[in-house]
Amino acid sequence: MDVIELRDYIVEVPDFPKPGISFKDITPVLKNPAAYRFVIDRMHDEYKDAGVDLVLGIESRGFFFGAPLALKLDRGFIPVRKPGKLPRERISASYALEYGVDALEVHRDAIRDGQKVVLVDDVLATGGTIAACAQLVRKLGGEVVGIAFLMELSFLNGREKLEGENVFTVVQY
Numbered sequence: 099m100d101v102i103e104l105r106d107y108i109v110e111v112p113d114f115p116k117p118g119i120s121f122k123d124i125t126p127v128l129k130n131p132a133a134y135r136f137v138i139d140r141m142h143d144e145y146k147d148a149g150v151d152l153v154l155g156i157e158s159r160g161f162f163f164g165a166p167l168a169l170k171l172d173r174g175f176i177p178v179r180k181p182g183k184l185p186r187e188r189i190s191a192s193y194a195l196e197y198g199v200d201a202l203e204v205h206r207d208a209i210r211d212g213q214k215v216v217l218v219d220d221v222l223a224t225g226g227t228i229a230a231c232a233q234l235v236r237k238l239g240g241e242v243v244g245i246a247f248l249m250e251l252s253f254l255n256g257r258e259k260l261e262g263e264n265v266f267t268v269v270q271y
Contacts, residue, residue, distance in 0.1 A: 150171055153175050247265075
Protein backbone atom coordinates (compact mmCIF):
# COMPACT_ATOMS: atom_id res chain seq x y z
CA MET A 99 0.00 0.00 0.00
CA ASP A 100 1.09 3.58 -0.59
CA VAL A 101 -0.33 7.02 0.19
CA ILE A 102 -2.31 7.07 -3.06
CA GLU A 103 -4.05 3.81 -2.13
CA LEU A 104 -4.60 4.99 1.46
CA ARG A 105 -6.64 7.92 0.14
CA ASP A 106 -9.17 5.35 -1.14
CA TYR A 107 -9.97 4.54 2.49
CA ILE A 108 -10.61 8.14 3.56
CA VAL A 109 -14.17 8.91 2.52
CA GLU A 110 -15.22 12.49 1.83
CA VAL A 111 -18.67 13.30 3.22
CA PRO A 112 -20.04 16.57 1.83
CA ASP A 113 -21.99 18.96 4.05
CA PHE A 114 -21.16 17.18 7.32
CA PRO A 115 -21.50 18.18 10.11
CA LYS A 116 -22.98 21.28 8.50
CA PRO A 117 -23.42 22.72 4.99
CA GLY A 118 -20.17 23.77 3.34
CA ILE A 119 -17.97 21.40 5.37
CA SER A 120 -16.39 18.44 3.59
CA PHE A 121 -15.75 15.88 6.34
CA LYS A 122 -13.01 13.28 5.90
CA ASP A 123 -14.24 9.99 7.42
CA ILE A 124 -11.35 7.80 8.61
CA THR A 125 -13.40 4.85 9.86
CA PRO A 126 -12.72 2.84 6.65
CA VAL A 127 -8.97 3.16 7.42
CA LEU A 128 -9.57 1.67 10.86
CA LYS A 129 -11.73 -1.10 9.42
CA ASN A 130 -9.11 -2.24 6.91
CA PRO A 131 -6.11 -3.94 8.57
CA ALA A 132 -3.74 -3.18 5.68
CA ALA A 133 -4.66 0.53 5.61
CA TYR A 134 -4.52 0.84 9.40
CA ARG A 135 -1.18 -0.98 9.55
CA PHE A 136 0.20 1.24 6.79
CA VAL A 137 -0.54 4.38 8.86
CA ILE A 138 1.00 2.97 12.05
CA ASP A 139 4.04 1.68 10.13
CA ARG A 140 4.63 5.09 8.52
CA MET A 141 4.44 6.82 11.92
CA HIS A 142 6.73 4.18 13.43
CA ASP A 143 9.29 4.60 10.65
CA GLU A 144 9.30 8.36 11.30
CA TYR A 145 10.02 8.04 15.05
CA LYS A 146 11.76 4.68 15.60
CA ASP A 147 15.18 6.35 15.87
CA ALA A 148 14.08 9.57 17.62
CA GLY A 149 14.72 8.40 21.19
CA VAL A 150 11.02 8.61 22.04
CA ASP A 151 10.10 7.91 25.68
CA LEU A 152 6.32 8.37 25.47
CA VAL A 153 3.52 8.72 22.93
CA LEU A 154 0.70 11.12 23.73
CA GLY A 155 -2.69 10.68 22.03
CA ILE A 156 -5.48 13.23 21.96
CA GLU A 157 -9.08 12.35 22.77
CA SER A 158 -10.55 10.59 21.03
CA ARG A 159 -9.38 9.82 17.52
CA GLY A 160 -5.74 10.38 18.48
CA PHE A 161 -6.09 7.26 20.63
CA PHE A 162 -6.68 5.18 17.46
CA PHE A 163 -3.17 6.00 16.22
CA GLY A 164 -1.24 6.92 19.36
CA ALA A 165 -1.83 3.71 21.33
CA PRO A 166 -0.78 1.31 18.55
CA LEU A 167 2.22 3.53 17.77
CA ALA A 168 3.27 3.41 21.43
CA LEU A 169 3.07 -0.39 21.40
CA LYS A 170 5.05 -0.65 18.16
CA LEU A 171 7.72 1.69 19.59
CA ASP A 172 7.62 -0.27 22.88
CA ARG A 173 6.89 2.93 24.79
CA GLY A 174 4.20 4.15 27.17
CA PHE A 175 1.00 5.86 26.06
CA ILE A 176 -0.45 9.03 27.61
CA PRO A 177 -4.09 9.94 27.00
CA VAL A 178 -4.99 13.63 26.83
CA ARG A 179 -8.65 14.10 27.70
CA LYS A 180 -11.39 16.69 27.79
CA PRO A 181 -11.92 18.30 31.24
CA GLY A 182 -13.40 16.12 33.96
CA LYS A 183 -12.40 12.75 32.45
CA LEU A 184 -9.14 12.07 34.32
CA PRO A 185 -9.42 10.89 37.95
CA ARG A 186 -6.17 12.12 39.50
CA GLU A 187 -4.33 15.43 39.80
CA ARG A 188 -4.03 17.03 36.38
CA ILE A 189 -2.99 20.13 34.51
CA SER A 190 -4.87 21.77 31.67
CA ALA A 191 -4.35 23.96 28.63
CA SER A 192 -6.97 25.98 26.79
CA TYR A 193 -7.28 26.54 23.06
CA ALA A 194 -9.55 28.57 20.81
CA LEU A 195 -12.42 27.08 18.86
CA GLU A 196 -14.28 28.69 15.99
CA TYR A 197 -16.89 29.93 18.49
CA GLY A 198 -15.37 29.82 21.96
CA VAL A 199 -12.70 28.10 24.00
CA ASP A 200 -12.09 24.48 25.02
CA ALA A 201 -9.50 22.76 27.18
CA LEU A 202 -7.53 19.54 27.44
CA GLU A 203 -6.07 17.82 30.49
CA VAL A 204 -3.32 15.36 31.32
CA HIS A 205 -2.32 13.76 34.63
CA ARG A 206 0.28 15.84 36.42
CA ASP A 207 2.58 12.81 36.78
CA ALA A 208 2.27 11.68 33.12
CA ILE A 209 5.62 13.11 31.99
CA ARG A 210 8.92 13.58 33.84
CA ASP A 211 11.54 16.26 33.17
CA GLY A 212 13.45 15.60 29.98
CA GLN A 213 11.26 12.83 28.60
CA LYS A 214 10.90 12.88 24.82
CA VAL A 215 7.30 12.80 23.64
CA VAL A 216 5.59 12.29 20.28
CA LEU A 217 2.10 13.81 20.02
CA VAL A 218 -0.44 11.98 17.84
CA ASP A 219 -3.85 12.95 16.48
CA ASP A 220 -5.95 12.04 13.47
CA VAL A 221 -6.05 15.37 11.64
CA LEU A 222 -4.12 18.63 11.54
CA ALA A 223 -6.71 21.31 10.84
CA THR A 224 -6.18 24.73 12.46
CA GLY A 225 -3.49 23.48 14.88
CA GLY A 226 -5.05 24.79 18.09
CA THR A 227 -5.65 21.44 19.76
CA ILE A 228 -2.18 20.07 19.13
CA ALA A 229 -0.53 23.36 20.13
CA ALA A 230 -2.35 23.09 23.50
CA CYS A 231 -1.02 19.54 23.89
CA ALA A 232 2.53 20.66 23.17
CA GLN A 233 2.04 23.30 25.88
CA LEU A 234 0.98 20.56 28.34
CA VAL A 235 4.07 18.47 27.56
CA ARG A 236 6.37 21.44 28.10
CA LYS A 237 4.59 22.49 31.32
CA LEU A 238 5.50 19.06 32.70
CA GLY A 239 9.13 19.37 31.60
CA GLY A 240 8.88 17.09 28.58
CA GLU A 241 10.39 17.65 25.15
CA VAL A 242 8.19 17.46 22.04
CA VAL A 243 10.27 15.48 19.52
CA GLY A 244 7.51 15.12 16.96
CA ILE A 245 3.87 15.62 16.11
CA ALA A 246 2.18 13.02 13.91
CA PHE A 247 -1.15 12.99 12.10
CA LEU A 248 -2.92 10.62 9.77
CA MET A 249 -3.90 13.59 7.59
CA GLU A 250 -3.39 17.30 7.20
CA LEU A 251 -5.93 19.76 5.81
CA SER A 252 -3.23 22.10 4.51
CA PHE A 253 -5.71 24.73 3.30
CA LEU A 254 -6.49 25.50 6.97
CA ASN A 255 -2.83 26.47 7.63
CA GLY A 256 -2.49 24.56 10.90
CA ARG A 257 1.28 24.28 10.52
CA GLU A 258 1.52 28.03 11.14
CA LYS A 259 0.56 27.44 14.80
CA LEU A 260 3.22 24.73 14.98
CA GLU A 261 6.20 26.70 13.70
CA GLY A 262 9.44 25.13 14.89
CA GLU A 263 7.83 21.73 15.53
CA ASN A 264 8.72 18.51 13.73
CA VAL A 265 5.37 17.75 12.04
CA PHE A 266 4.72 14.50 10.17
CA THR A 267 1.56 13.69 8.23
CA VAL A 268 0.81 10.51 6.30
CA VAL A 269 -1.66 12.16 3.89
CA GLN A 270 -2.16 15.82 2.94
CA TYR A 271 -5.22 17.47 1.43
